Amino acid sequence: MPLTLLQTLAAPFRRPLSFHRRSGSKSTVTAPRSPDAAKQVGTPSSATNALIGDAGGIPVVDFSGFLDGSAKQQTSTAILDSFKRFGFVYLKNYGIPTEKVDEMFDWSKKFFAQPMQVKMLAPHPGVPHINRGYVAPGVEKFTQSNDSEEVAQLRNKEPDLIENFSCGHDESVLGKNIWLPEGVLPGFNEACQDFYWKCYEVEISILRTVAVGLGIPEDHLAKSHSGRDQSLRLMHYPAVPAKKLVEGEMSRIGAHSDFSSITLLFQDDVGGLEVEHPDHPGEFMSVPPVLGAVMVNAGDFLQRWSNDQIRSALHRVRAPPGMTDGMTPDRYSIPYFCSTDFDLTVDCLPGTYSDSNPKKYEPITVSTHGVATSLPRLSVTRTRR
Secondary structure (H helix, E strand, C coil), rough: CEEEECCCCCCCCCCHHHCCCCCCCCHHHECCCHHHHHHHHCCCCCCCCCCCEEEEEEEEEEEEECCCCCCCCHHHHHHHHHHCCCEEHHHHECCCCCHHHHHHHHHHHEEEEEEHHHHCECCCCCCCCCCCCCCCCCCCEEECCCHHHHHHHHHHHHCCEEEEEEEECCCCCCCCCCCCCCCCCCCCCHHHHHHHHHHHHHHHHHHHHHHHCCCCCCCHHHHHHCCCCCCEEEHHHCCHHHHHHCCCCCCEEEEEECCCCCCEEEECCCCCEEEEEECCCCCCCCCCCCEEEEEEEEEEHHHHCCCCCCCCCEEEEEECCCCCCCCCCEEEEEEEECCCCCEEEECCCCCCCCCCCCCCCEEEEEHCCCHHCCCCCCEEECCCC
């Protein structure tokens, strides 16, 4: 029997009809800017100039002006505008040194280079709502559908070719951490924990930025995120024939939106991430990695919380841009998923509704929403072979 990851606690939110999209629809890829050009995005000439360029059409924002207080409103406005239009934004100078990010990628590569029997010493338990431990390639399938027949068909297709390891807070409803035994890959567990809390600091700063942009108290969003119900995930996409990805015979990650408030995405320089075009549903823009930047995207919960002012966009991972033959390089990424504490009740944010634009959603907790939902759409399907 297939298992649905987070089916009871993290099922996606019902959206207005304009947001109901099926990943199986015909789509085209918008030609991106050159990845090399994207990597050359620099720093602003003035501390007040928060918007410093774009990559693949997604704005690149210098975050230092918010952190040092020199351009808090400009930075907040730039990030919120990008969230409203694209659901994504790149941030540079966001608070984690590049060396720390590189170090975490080194640990990720060391972990995934271990023999399967070693990685399976920290196995995901196979319980639907647990988001901890190691998941082997071919076990997961990401999908976004409201059609039960389509979901069933996708379950029978080739699962996404990816392996991952997740960790977080031991007191989370997402489960206690499942670490490698002591003495196996010494330093790995500690490195994950250290990076987790560094990401949490960035998360809180970004949530404060969004609040400033919305014109509400700066701590309004941050105080609902204690760091307890977040998840850090190391991801490895093994090399596969590019032609099979292009022709849809294999998948890296299918089109989906994230459930959480926001996601921080650290990625290597391989590329392949695509984001749905805001003006052309079903079409995807190829968005390249930007050297020294973290990509941040809004999730379903933040879209609901903002009364649909902020966009939670579909995204997927395909073959690197322009690659149609040969073997794709291995790809590594590190997403950090930021959720409100699952037991907190949240309502549409002040200023996002009015007499002419009433609330679209009732107050709800993350966990209550997940248990109550009856949508056949599944964020992630796990199949055991």
